[in-house]
Amino acid sequence: MKGETIARAWALARADGLVLGFTDHDRALRFEGISFRPDAGLSARAVVQGAGLSVDNTEAVGALSDSAITESDLMAGRWDSADVRLWEVDWSDVANRSLIFRGHLGEVSRSGGAFRAELRGLSEPLNQTQGRVYHPRCSAELGDAKCRFDLSATGYSAEGLVQETDGQRLVLTGIAGHYAGWFERGQLVVLSGQAAGLRGLIKVDLASPAGRELGLWTSLGLHPKVGDRIRLIAGCDKRPQTCRMKFLNYLNFRGFPHLPPEDWLIAPKVNR
Missing domain, CATH: 2.30.110 (Pnp Oxidase; Chain A)
Incomplete structure (x- = not known):
């Protein structure tokens, strides 16, 4: 050239x-x-x-x-x-x-x-950590190929309409039958309106007579408006108890719950 x-x-x-x-x-x-x-x-x-x-x-x-x-x-x-x-x-x-x-x-x-x-x-991608992480909590993401949990299973998602919003806080109507905290650490997906397709991570999930009140870890780039439809996906804190009791998926748990804690590793050994 x-x-x-x-x-x-x-x-x-x-x-x-x-x-x-x-x-x-x-x-x-x-x-x-x-x-x-x-x-x-x-x-x-x-x-x-x-x-x-x-x-x-x-x-x-x-x-x-x-x-x-x-x-x-x-x-x-x-x-x-x-x-x-x-x-x-x-x-x-x-x-x-x-x-x-x-x-x-x-x-x-x-x-x-x-x-x-x-x-x-x-x-x-070569800068990313490779291999397994040995930790008491699960290393998989809910619903991925390692977790294998079916997120479409009945009861693990719900849809409602935005009643109030100020960015990181939303109040939804039309969601019932899930106890408070069910969606904490889960996902919020905007299904309609200008913000359709955006996703957020749920920090707080409260159930009240006024509706479902949610707090996000970070505000969405575009704020959903009143009347927009939202889907909530159940959250997982990656503990073995949650995997067993909430998701009935302990066979696919990817953590090591019986590893000794760090205190045990650094504690002085006493000869007996």
Whole structure:
């Protein structure tokens, strides 16, 4: 490629299938079935690519635009872990191009009318802990392939309507038959409205005559509105007693409840 005809082109693909393309060239480019727009939706700093197993990383910055990446979508987490590809392309002949980065969006921060997003390379998962964790509590996530519990089983989820909300606190109507605390450590899923598809982790679950009162660990990016439908999924504190009595799933318990405590390991040994 000739240096004077090289441009950069970015493609971002969300989990819901939406794909956006951007380029630093002054005209639109098209390849890979994507139209790359010459606007301020996205630009990038220098790509840092390490040899061996080090993590490739860079940073993307851009202006918030209704026609591209909106602030509401970022707040709602719809761009979290979006697939990212970066090409160097000859704008005079787009068939002459090379893919120089592939990864996904990491942490996103916002300030005023702009955003900044960390880009993480394909080797990022190598930083994650591998193998089993030996701990008295279960290492599986409720409903995953290790836990094997069927979350669709009767009694372990419920749906209701938002009656009140201020972000981290919601009051729902239409949910009955579950004692207080049943959904603590579980999930809240928004089924309708502008925030549909968002999920939150439940910190507090209270049952009262006024309705089901919930407190979330963190506020959802977009607040559900009165009348939106919500699904609650039962929570698990990963204790063996909970697995046995609440979920009847002790055969799949992935913890080690009979491990000696740390106090036993460091206690002085007395010869008898």
